Amino acid sequence: MHHAPLVIGGKTLAEASDGIGESRDPSTGEVIGTFARAGLTEVDQVVAAARHAFDNGPWTRMRPFERGRILRRIGELMLERRDDIARLESRDSGKPLRDAYWEVDCSARFFEYYAGVADKQHGTSIPLGRGIVDWTVKDAIGVSLQIIPWNYPFQLIARGVAPALTAGCAVVIKPASDTPLSAYEFLKICQEAGLPDGQVNLVNGRGSLIGDALARHRGVDQITFTGSVPTGQRVLEAAASHAIPCNMELGGKSPQILFADADMEKALPIIAGGFLTHAGQVCNAGTRLLVERKAHDDIVSRLHDHIRKINIGRALDDPDMGPVINAGHKAEVEGFYELAESEGQLLMGGNLPLEAGLAGGAFVRPALVTGISNTARIAREEVFGPILSVIPFDTAEEAVAIANDSDFGLVAGVHTASIDHAMHMAQDLRVGQVWVNSFGIGLDVEFPFGGYKLSGFGREKGLEAIGAYQQIKNVCVRFG
Numbered sequence: 350m351h352h353a354p355l356v357i358g359g360k361t362l363a364e365a366s367d368g369i370g371e372s373r374d375p376s377t378g379e380v381i382g383t384f385a386r387a388g389l390t391e392v393d394q395v396v397a398a399a400r401h402a403f404d405n406g407p408w409t410r411m412r413p414f415e416r417g418r419i420l421r422r423i424g425e426l427m428l429e430r431r432d433d434i435a436r437l438e439s440r441d442s443g444k445p446l447r448d449a450y451w452e453v454d455c456s457a458r459f460f461e462y463y464a465g466v467a468d469k470q471h472g473t474s475i476p477l478g479r480g481i482v483d484w485t486v487k488d489a490i491g492v493s494l495q496i497i498p499w500n501y502p503f504q505l506i507a508r509g510v511a512p513a514l515t516a517g518c519a520v521v522i523k524p525a526s527d528t529p530l531s532a533y534e535f536l537k538i539c540q541e542a543g544l545p546d547g548q549v550n551l552v553n554g555r556g557s558l559i560g561d562a563l564a565r566h567r568g569v570d571q572i573t574f575t576g577s578v579p580t581g582q583r584v585l586e587a588a589a590s591h592a593i594p595c596n597m598e599l600g601g602k603s604p605q606i607l608f609a610d611a612d613m614e615k616a617l618p619i620i621a622g623g624f625l626t627h628a629g630q631v632c633n634a635g636t637r638l639l640v641e642r643k644a645h646d647d648i649v650s651r652l653h654d655h656i657r658k659i660n661i662g663r664a665l666d667d668p669d670m671g672p673v674i675n676a677g678h679k680a681e682v683e684g685f686y687e688l689a690e691s692e693g694q695l696l697m698g699g700n701l702p703l704e705a706g707l708a709g710g711a712f713v714r715p716a717l718v719t720g721i722s723n724t725a726r727i728a729r730e731e732v733f734g735p736i737l738s739v740i741p742f743d744t745a746e747e748a749v750a751i752a753n754d755s756d757f758g759l760v761a762g763v764h765t766a767s768i769d770h771a772m773h774m775a776q777d778l779r780v781g782q783v784w785v786n787s788f789g790i791g792l793d794v795e796f797p798f799g800g801y802k803l804s805g806f807g808r809e810k811g812l813e814a815i816g817a818y819q820q821i822k823n824v825c826v827r828f829g
């Protein structure tokens with residue numbers, strides 16, 4: 350049985366003022382771990398520890414290449430422990446084991462990538478004429494609060510913490526209560542790699558209690574929030590109470606646009622992976638398939654054949670699809686299936702695992718919904734489950750109009766053999782990222798990621814992410 354303590358200023362606290370929480374395996378419903386649940390007392394303590402590390406600790410004063418060496422070591426230790434971390438993450442979050450391995454590998458890539466960036470944070474020199482020298486420096490912004498959701502807990506910690514540390518910040522991590530366990534493995538790795546005490550701190554606990562209190566705390570200088578739109582809006586209000594900047598990584602209802610000229614054999618697994626990965630519990634899941642009308646019946650029949658064969662099972666057995674996060678979310682997803690049935694035709698797939706021991710799991714079946722238009726609720730709301738809404742179009746202009754007719758704007762996929770279609774889509778889609786004949790390419794940490802509209806603002810990953818953790822200071826010197 351795992352236990353995740355709090356880690357505040359380098360000290361490990363097995364107990365906390367809001368008691369002990371439990372974490373369940375979504376594949377079986379079984380309790381697999383406990384965690385110390387922080388309350389308001391620990392909120393003050395953890396912010397004070399991070400502030401102290403930032404204001405007085407060695408990290409911000411260290412030469413950037415030395416910071417880079419420690420960051421690189423964190424990545425190496427992740428890879429050395431990938432088996433243990435992946436198995437823990439697979440059980441805690443319900444994602445198939447190979448996806449949990451990907452999560453650890455991707456987390457290590459964030460640290461490798463930003464380690465190489467640490468000593469390349471140059472300012473600029475601004476010409477103002479003789480007798481004046483003007484330049485800018487990139488200062489660390491201070492204490493960064495990282496609020497993490499339950500779908501990719503380890504990877505999303507790495508995604509935010511690596512650039513924050515690179516910039517010289519101190520960090521407070523607040524994981525989601527459904528997946529509290531792997532964050533402690535991350536903290537242990539940081540300590541072992543030589544990160545100074547207090548530079549990264551961990552508090553598990555209720556979002557509405559400590560998440561809100563942390564976001565309002567005057568000792569926090571910046572927030573990176575990844576989660577749902579309504580919670581993100583509450584966090585923005587809290588941040589506004591002391592006027593601090595935020596990165597908001599919120600939800601999506603991302604389109605995949607399939608033209609009849611696409612290579613259907615190649616497009617099919619990409620489209621399916623786009624809405625089935627982690628049982629659809631992915632912010633950038635491609636859950637709206639916009640298909641050129643003449644290819645509609647063919648792709649629906651191929652996709653239905655595909656999802657019929659989906660093997661659903663216990664995450665650690667590495668099935669095609671594992672469970673959703675918990676029984677409450679299973680009920681929500683099933684509610685969306687009822688909605689889909691009332692709005693269009695529902696085509697189900699997969700075999701539910703009924704063997705003994707899996708009956709308590711939060712399993713749902715993958716589904717397609719056809720016979721709807723883009724005004725249907727099922728085509729507009731984020732389900733966070735494995736359901737694909739299929740909507741026909743006749744022209745490329747109509748495809749763009751339907752794709753953009755959404756409250757969200759995270760990513761889009763385009764499947765076509767025509768360079769004209771691909772370029773037209775890339776120019777006109779109102780999303781943060783356009784994939785052509787692909788939908789994700791693996792360990793992709795190098796390019797920026799983030800949304801338009803209700804999908805949020807600010808960019809994670811790539812060189813763009815570091816800006817969120819820096820202040821630009823201008824220095825102007827007159828001489829002679």
Ligand SMILES: NC(=O)c1ccc[n+]([C@@H]2O[C@H](COP(=O)([O-])OP(=O)(O)OC[C@H]3O[C@@H](n4cnc5c(N)ncnc54)[C@H](O)[C@@H]3O)[C@@H](O)[C@H]2O)c1
Pocket residue numbers: 496497498499500501523524525526554555556557558559560561562564575576577578580581583584597598599600601631632633731733804805
């Ligand atoms: N855009 C991205 O990069 C990205 C990545 C992953 C997930 N997501 C989104 O996350 C959502 C699913 O995750 P979830 O259900 O954990 O999200 P959520 O919004 O319920 O919770 C996210 C985090 O916020 C905390 N929280 C809850 N109330 C809070 C409050 N009042 N103040 C501060 N913190 C609070 C939670 O404890 C958790 O740690 C989906 O909408 C998904 O699209 C987005």
